[in-house]
Amino acid sequence: MLLDIDPKAKGLIFDLDGTISDTMPIHYIAWRNAAARYGIDFTVELFDSLAGIPLYPTVEKLNEIFNKNIDPKEMGDAKEEEYENNMHLAKPVEPVVEVIKKYHGKIPMSVGTGGLKRLAKKSLELIDLDKYFDIIVAYEDVNNYKPHPETFLRCAELMGVSPTDCQVFEDGILGMQAANTAGMMVVDVTKYYEVTTGK
CATH class of the missing domain: 3.40.50.1000 (HAD superfamily/HAD-like)
Structure with a gap:
């Protein structure tokens, strides 16, 4: 096709x-690792449902879904740092x-x-x-x-x-x-x- x-x-x-x-696989692993630090199981299904939402608003969504009070900048920046370190693999x-x-x-x-x-x-x-x-x-x-x-x-x-x-x-x-x-x-x-x- x-x-x-x-x-x-x-x-x-x-x-x-x-x-x-x-x-996307690199973003997924970075999100999964960042979320794990806050006790969130970041599944592939969850990742797919949030695809397209920017960095900090994604953390705000996770706070809503899991009833957390995570600092969006803190978690978002940790995720983005891991992603940036691996983005050359894409x-x-x-x-x-x-x-x-x-x-x-x-x-x-x-x-x-x-x-x-x-x-x-x-x-x-x-x-x-x-x-x-x-x-x-x-x-x-x-x-x-x-x-x-x-x-x-x-x-x-x-x-x-x-x-x-x-x-x-x-x-x-x-x-x-x-x-x-x-x-x-x-x-x-x-x-x-x-x-x-x-x-």
């Missing part, structure tokens, strides 16, 4: 983690990379991520794709994160493309909801590769 764009698409928006770069998601290279310079492209901008840029550099994206909308650039459509709407605005003419490539349920709410075309990239998070 070949991944390609919709003929109607005039702008392409890519999620990053789990879409362009297969970082491999590019080849079917998505092929689309990026095929349409680079032909139609506008951007990255819309719930991650921190610094790490998003580093992630793209590590798989040699940083030169393909001038537009990155990250956690710091929005007030509302996925499933709210603001991330993708901001990408469309910066690309100068109407939201309905944008196609979003996503692996997370919340990101797909955000794209649908924004009125954009959406592709679930998980159909094009196997994710191994130790299931």
Whole structure:
């Protein structure tokens, strides 16, 4: 099954983690280890349900779910440090990379991520794709994160493309909801590769 764009698409928006770069197993292990210090069993199912939520709000969600009072910055920073130390192990998601290279310079492209901008840029550099994206909308650039459509709407605005003419490539349920709410075309990239998070 070949991944390609919709003929109607005039702008392409890519999620990053789990879409362009297969970082999700590395994020999962970092979250599992950080959560274990607070007595939380961070399962794959829990991880999947929280995919797309930024760093500190994820800890706030864990506080709600497990009735804890964990400092979001303390736990979040510990998780992010472990992730950053291992992010070089991530491999590019080849079917998505092929689309990026095929349409680079032909139609506008951007990255819309719930991650921190610094790490998003580093992630793209590590798989040699940083030169393909001038537009990155990250956690710091929005007030509302996925499933709210603001991330993708901001990408469309910066690309100068109407939201309905944008196609979003996503692996997370919340990101797909955000794209649908924004009125954009959406592709679930998980159909094009196997994710191994130790299931």
